[in-house]
Amino acid sequence: MSFANWYNRTLNKIWGFVEDRTSMRKWALRPQPEFTFKPSYWTGAFVVNAFLYQVVSGMLLLLYYQPSTNTTLTACGQPIGTQSVAPAAWCSTYYIVHSVPMGELLLTSHLYGAYAMIFLMFVHFYRGYYVGVYKAPREFSWMVGTLLLIVTLGMGFTGYLLPYTQISYNATNVGLVLALRLPTFGPLLGPLILADGTSQGLLSRMFDAHVLLLPLALGALLYAHIALFESHGIAPQATSDPLQRRRFTEKEDKQSVPFMPHIFWYITKWGLLYVGLLLGIAALWPWTLPTYVGNLAAAGVVTEPDWYFLWLFKFVDFVGVTPVLAIGITTVLIVYVLFLPFLDRSKRTHPRDRPLFIWLATSLLGFFILMTVWGGETPGVQIPLVQVAYTLGPVFAVNLLVTGLFYWRYRRNYLRRLAEKEASIGGIYPVPSVAVGPQPAVGVKGVE
Numbered sequence: 001m002s003f004a005n006w007y008n009r010t011l012n013k014i015w016g017f018v019e020d021r022t023s024m025r026k027w028a029l030r031p032q033p034e035f036t037f038k039p040s041y042w043t044g045a046f047v048v049n050a051f052l053y054q055v056v057s058g059m060l061l062l063l064y065y066q067p068s069t070n071t072t073l074t075a076c077g078q079p080i081g082t083q084s085v086a087p088a089a090w091c092s093t094y095y096i097v098h099s100v101p102m103g104e105l106l107l108t109s110h111l112y113g114a115y116a117m118i119f120l121m122f123v124h125f126y127r128g129y130y131v132g133v134y135k136a137p138r139e140f141s142w143m144v145g146t147l148l149l150i151v152t153l154g155m156g157f158t159g160y161l162l163p164y165t166q167i168s169y170n171a172t173n174v175g176l177v178l179a180l181r182l183p184t185f186g187p188l189l190g191p192l193i194l195a196d197g198t199s200q201g202l203l204s205r206m207f208d209a210h211v212l213l214l215p216l217a218l219g220a221l222l223y224a225h226i227a228l229f230e231s232h233g234i235a236p237q238a239t240s241d242p243l244q245r246r247r248f249t250e251k252e253d254k255q256s257v258p259f260m261p262h263i264f265w266y267i268t269k270w271g272l273l274y275v276g277l278l279l280g281i282a283a284l285w286p287w288t289l290p291t292y293v294g295n296l297a298a299a300g301v302v303t304e305p306d307w308y309f310l311w312l313f314k315f316v317d318f319v320g321v322t323p324v325l326a327i328g329i330t331t332v333l334i335v336y337v338l339f340l341p342f343l344d345r346s347k348r349t350h351p352r353d354r355p356l357f358i359w360l361a362t363s364l365l366g367f368f369i370l371m372t373v374w375g376g377e378t379p380g381v382q383i384p385l386v387q388v389a390y391t392l393g394p395v396f397a398v399n400l401l402v403t404g405l406f407y408w409r410y411r412r413n414y415l416r417r418l419a420e421k422e423a424s425i426g427g428i429y430p431v432p433s434v435a436v437g438p439q440p441a442v443g444v445k446g447v448e
């Protein structure tokens with residue numbers, strides 16, 4: 001027996017034993033159809049990979065980080081006996097970057113890893129939106145996903161203050177002014193976030209949220225998210241067929257590719273590529289620590305959040321947009337995403353059948369990208385409303401035109417192909433027997 005054969009047989013034996021004794025096939029790590037072996041079907045798994053890297057690198061950072069505003073706690077890399085002028089939180093970050101072996105790589109990769117996780121999460125979100133994965137029976141998966149999105153952004157927000165730099169301190173204060181304006185939740189959140197109203201109180205609460213409360217919430221939500229995913233199975237391809245089945249049967253599952261070793265190695269391969277790329281980029285472009293809170297020379301530091309909140313910061317720069325209005329509109333957006341499965345009621349999942357929702361998604365994507373670039377180019381610069389209309393109006397108008405044209409063109413073609421197909425086999429759509437008898441998993445062949 002060759003080594004490869006022996007290796008595969010042993011692995012299968014061990015995995016078979018684990019699967020049998022845990023009844024795993026009933027509750028987790030389902031087999032998946034062959035056609036899902038494309039990165040687009042595994043965007044959520046990429047976010048999980050990114051999250052795992054954050055947990056590991058975050059735990060290593062915890063070994064050195066001190067969540068304190070006290071200036072006498074540490075010498076901040078200066079000779080022993082010298083009094084530091086910088087807060088311990090900043091000093092310990094400085095120490096990680098300059099004195100801990102590989103510390104700079106560790107901290108930079110944790111920071112870039114957060115960017116990557118947020119970016120991948122938006123890719124996962126938009127992919128799901130466009131192919132209509134939120135439709136029945138996956139409404140709750142979508143809603144739990146929306147909560148994951150909020151908690152992940154919360155992780156970014158709370159982590160930003162921890163190095164205790166002047167720029168992060170300023171931006172956190174602006175963010176807090178906005179968050180505390182949230183209807184109902186704002187006044188409740190106030191005492192929780194601000195603690196006793198001192199800088200130390202705020203830093204401690206941000207630290208607790210970043211390393212304990214939010215990761216626990218994220219872990220619990222992720223568990224629910226994946227459990228729901230396992231119970232429904234992966235969503236079939238988007239289709240215009242309203243009679244499509246949205247789940248694979250147990251029989252189909254048995255013909256699918258098993259989790260072990262195929263899916264496991266598939267995801268591990270992407271995970272290793274991710275870590276390699278992240279470390280490579282972090283090594284090539286290490287992060288530089290900005291100056292600390294309270295440095296008098298930093299009086300002119302601009303107030304700028306990380307890139308994923310730039311759009312919101314730019315929004316409050318618009319003349320007439322008050323924090324209450326900005327946070328009100330953000331709340332409406334969140335509610336829209338949360339309840340999207342109940343707003344888009346049509347049974348068809350293909351983008352060509354959902355022009356209004358596709359227009360909204362694409363316009364919002366354009367809006368976020370433009371606002372992010374704008375926020376990065378001109379942070380804190382007030383923008384008159386006429387300029388806002390000139391800049392943002394075309395995003396919505398051009399998208400309306402493009403989506404409308406696509407809808408018109410594809411819908412016409414689709415209806416023509418459907419009519420041809422119907423004529424050739426004497427009527428297939430909609431036929432009651434298709435609804436009750438065995439159906440194709442992803443719509444009627446040839447008219448998907």
Ligand code: HEM
Pocket residue numbers: 041042043044045046047048051121124125128133134138141142143144145146148149152222225226229233234235337
């Ligand atoms: C921390 C953030 C998130 C993580 C770690 C995560 C993870 C996952 C994983 C592992 C899957 C299984 C399939 C796959 O790999 O794509 C999945 C599926 C899914 N996720 Fe997420 N997700 C996150 C955020 C979101 C968000 C923001 C939404 C939408 C609001 C969402 C909606 C969904 C839905 C509807 C499915 C089922 C898709 C299907 O069956 O093809 N997720 N997610």
